[in-house]
Every structure is written in C-alpha cells, then in structure tokens.
Amino acid sequence: MNLVPVSIACPECSSTDVIYSCKPECCFNHVCNQCYTTFELESERVGEISEVFTRPPQPDSTHPTIPCARCGECQVFLWEGAPQPFPAYVCISCKAILKVSFTNIAKG
Numbered sequence: 001m002n003l004v005p006v007s008i009a010c011p012e013c014s015s016t017d018v019i020y021s022c023k024p025e026c027c028f029n030h031v032c033n034q035c036y037t038t039f040e041l042e043s044e045r046v047g048e049i050s051e052v053f054t055r056p057p058q059p060d061s062t063h064p065t066i067p068c069a070r071c072g073e074c075q076v077f078l079w080e081g082a083p084q085p086f087p088a089y090v091c092i093s094c095k096a097i098l099k100v101s102f103t104n105i106a107k108g
C-alpha cells in the first residue's frame with residue numbers, strides 16, 4: 001500500500017492550497033489560501049489495516065494535519081489507491097483506517 005501526505009481541498013472553493021495554521025496541542029484549524037475560509041478536520045475510524053507499509057516522511061508543520069479518531073496522534077496519511085469508495089486515510093501510529101470530514105467551517 002502506498003501512503004502519501006494528506007491533500008485537502010477547501011470545502012468552499014475546492015482549492016488544495018490549504019494551510020494548517022495551529023498546533024496539534026491547540027486545535028486543528030486550517031485556512032484556505034484562496035478564499036480564506038477556515039475549517040477544522042476530524043476523523044472517524046472505519047477499519048483497520050493489515051497490510052505492511054513503509055513509514056512516509058513527515059510533512060512540514062503547515063501541511064494539512066488530521067488527528068486520529070482513535071489514538072489522537074497526528075500521524076495520518078492518505079492511502080493512495082485505497083479500495084474504499086471514499087478517500088481513505090491511515091493512522092500510522094495505531095493502523096486505523098479513517099474517514100475525514102470538515103467541521104466548524106467559517107467562510108472567509
């Protein structure tokens with residue numbers, strides 16, 4: 001399986017120019033660089049991976065960041081070519097398969 005850094009499209013304008021503006025200790029507020037809409041990301045556990053994977057490199061601190069619904073770690077990556085009908089994310093800390101959603105959307 002192939003894990004890549006998460007790529008998030010703005011819920012307002014669909015731009016992928018999205019920046020994580022806070023710190024995991026505080027909140028998961030993200031800002032869209034195109035329309036300045038802010039939103040938070042949250043996850044829901046939908047399964048468990050059994051496949052082996054190689055640990056992807058850690059993206060920089062402004063890269064979109066999603067907390068794992070189960071363990072709370074921010075080691076969440078996009079599962080490229082996942083069999084699910086939705087984009088699947090994987091927590092490499094506890095191996096949960098996650099579905100990601102937007103919350104607290106505030107138009108810019």
Ligand SMILES: [Zn+2]
Pocket residue numbers: 010011012013014015032033034035036037
């Ligand atoms: Zn936007």
Ligand SMILES: [Zn+2]
Pocket residue numbers: 068069070071072073091092093094095096
């Ligand atoms: Zn986890």
